[in-house]
Amino acid sequence: MQQTDSIRIAPRDPNVVMRLARLGSFHQSRLSFMRVLLRRLKAENWQFERGVFDIDARGVGRAVYTAHGPHRSYSLIAFANDLPPEKRSDRVIATEWDATFTLFDGIPTRADLERLYQNVPRQEAGRITETELSLSRANRSVRLWDYVVDCLAHGQQPDQGRIDDVGYLMRTTAVYGSGKFGAADRETTAERDEFQAPFQIEMLSVFLTRAFVMDLVEHMAALRAPETAVPLAPKLRRRFGIGNSTGLGMAPFILNHPALLNNWIAAREEALARIRALPEATPEAAQSFCDFAKRARLHAQSWQSEHPIQIAKLDDLRADMEALIAHLAEADLTGDMPWNRLWLWGETALAVEGQELLASLLMEPYGDLVDGLSCCMAADEGATWRIDGAMQVSDLRAITQDVYGWALEIDWAGRDATARVWYTSEAKLEPRLGERFDEPIEPYEQPLCPGRDAARMFADLADFPKGPVAGFLLKHPEHRHVVRRAQIAARLPYAEIRDNTIDASVLPIDMLRAKLSFFGACHFDPRSDRWLRINMFQHAPFPGELAGGNADDWTYPYLEGRA
């Protein structure tokens, strides 16, 4: 067999990847945590049961859904509520919800359920313990909930168009994990195979929440009209994902977990580089890619948003998909490093939305090259966190110029460059973004502006021509956090967002989308510049369907006549 020399393609430059406009154009991929979870549940033949479902005609009660893996079982405990409409809000500052949840480590006893009933419906105001792995809540979609219950109660199926306009019956408004409000720390479960990849607890919780919500809507219809009610048709049922409203809290998270952010992006960039480096592609792989491109076009067409920023991005994306499919009709996709040629074409022919979707699509035919990278996406922040005080200040100066060169070019005296302040409100500790020159919030500023802080640190380095960093830090403790960041980013190229996070024009939704794309979310729908809605697990199999179907090939709509 002839040996083909493969050419190494370097992962992309962090100065290209880590810009906010690009991070805010990321899409889900084979490496997304939802897909990692469902591949595992399928491969390991997890079994599911509904141990408790005790909910009255007002919609009040509790349910327990248990997932049995090869070594352990986990139970989603749900408490359903009869919420007055005026109390329904997706904000962190809400105090009641339509349903509240916890993921329990094992199978709860009656006493566990009683204890959790006293706490989980109160969310942040309650306490959970180390047997609980997550805490979350969800609200009904006012647009869809009563309509679907009505239809089913009358023995009719809801209209597919109306379902697709919303895409879910409930949306979660926070999913807390890792030690929050008394829950188990991630460190206590991180060694378990099933939780090795990031956010698997949260994804399992949401996957089971979707099953609960669909059971609940059918149950409510059946209680209302036992004689006439019907369950949802299976094909329509799959069209419901679980919604989510996400606000500013995710932005501090990605800035406060630099090693984790690096590992997510490094895995994705490594996957892209591996595929670009392939000397040739089989006709099957080429055909598979073309099919995925067509399905992604359908996905882009069905993606809706009322927000002007996203409307413009969707226009870009749809045009990009038309251009891609037209190009594929002509392109040779089998020889002469076909994917690298396609990628280079995309760099000039597509907008940023389309380029990043192309990156995700290229992974689809190559599970064997890509899926194993998911095990590199967790991070031990502690391993890279400590400052190297023996580093010479000349080296610190050099890495600052390398990592923060973009920031050293900004005029930080200009008001626009520092217009915003990240802070935490005393009202339920809601993360917020304020106006530095209009509100008295600067004393409460969180350290979420690495560019400005690096520029300040760099200016003070001018007075320290030589010597170890230790001496500089003893004199300048105010730079300690950013010296740490610079040293981390020097080791981990994708650890730092290379953009101004406090500029007058910053769009926090870019940071939110970057994180949510790694979760596997679709249909990003900004509701302002600082919160957005998404859909999760739409078209995915339900727990009981995993064994008999495809656990991974559901994120793009199927082409006509295929399933």
Next chain:
Amino acid sequence: MTWSLNEIEGLSRKAARGAGLSWGLAEEAGKATRWLCAAGLPGAEALAGLLRQNDGAEYETLCPLDDTGTWAAKGGALCPLISGAAICDHAKDIAEGKALELGETSFPLLLLPYVAAAAQDNETTLTLEWPGLTVSFGAETCINQTIPGALDRDSAAGVRITSAPDGDGTPLAPVTRGDITPEIAQILTEFAHRTYAPDTAQSRLAGAGAGLSDND
């Protein structure tokens, strides 16, 4: 009520910041308190005591100066959080055999996590001593207390850190949860509260992005 270690770290970080430490030092104070709680030691109590004692004091009065070869604070007693961070920054020197002498130090228990980190990062064994106590950071961390109460005293007249072979003592017994009394939690929560902006009508409306309806 037990606390998760992440909660302890977050509360301690915010409390240290609320008490006036820089963000970088506060981050390390959070990790240090977590380390102590995970070792079953009264880290939250020590942090609460320290922050109360030094509330309002300037950094310059608490940080180490080494004019005489011994680290000492202009204001009297060294802050163990500032000195601890500096110990980590100078870890290579200590590992290479340069003993470090500290003058009067407040709540010296809080130095333990920093010395542990310095030993671990340099793959060496370090010994931390003050009157009545020797702690050895090697393959295991072992505590040898010869005067009862020496470990969690409010102040030590002098502290010495050296590169030395493994010592004797009781190994730490790790735990996965923290047990903090309501009184100590209250002190730390009050310091942490200083980092939260008062809730105003304007910030409530705009700060999280009012935008379109969130009830549809």
